[in-house]
Amino acid sequence: MAKPMTKTQLVAALADEMGGDKKTASSALDAIVSVITKEVSGGGAVTLPGVGKFYLRERPERMVRNPATGEQIKKEADKVVKVTVAKALKDAANG
Known part of the structure; x- marks a missing residue:
């Protein structure tokens, strides 16, 4: 398995794809993460086309x-963030 891409590497790749500079790409990435975080933490959902939900x-x-210890304990109700991967990404990975 390959090492995961770091934020620095992702920003550089975004800058190349966008044809812009790294500062603009970093701002765009931070904005996307912020929007997803706010929406999901508020109980909503975000779909990134071609990536997932x-x-x-x-x-x-x-x-x-x-x-x-093997001891049974009661775990309180909680919330968890889930990601459903888009079919397009699954097909690209398998194919």
Whole structure:
């Protein structure tokens, strides 16, 4: 498995694709992340065409097991961010 792309590498690749400078690409990336964070943390969902859908899912209270001791404990209800990958990205990765 290849190493994940760092933010610096992503900004450089965006700048190349956009034909602009790294400062503009960095601002664009930060703005996209900010919009996604605000929308999802507020309970909404964001779809990036060709990439996937980011959304918030609530998990109910449940019993879990401590793997070190085997003890059953009650875990409070919480929220988790989920990502559903777009079919176009799956097809590109497999094909």
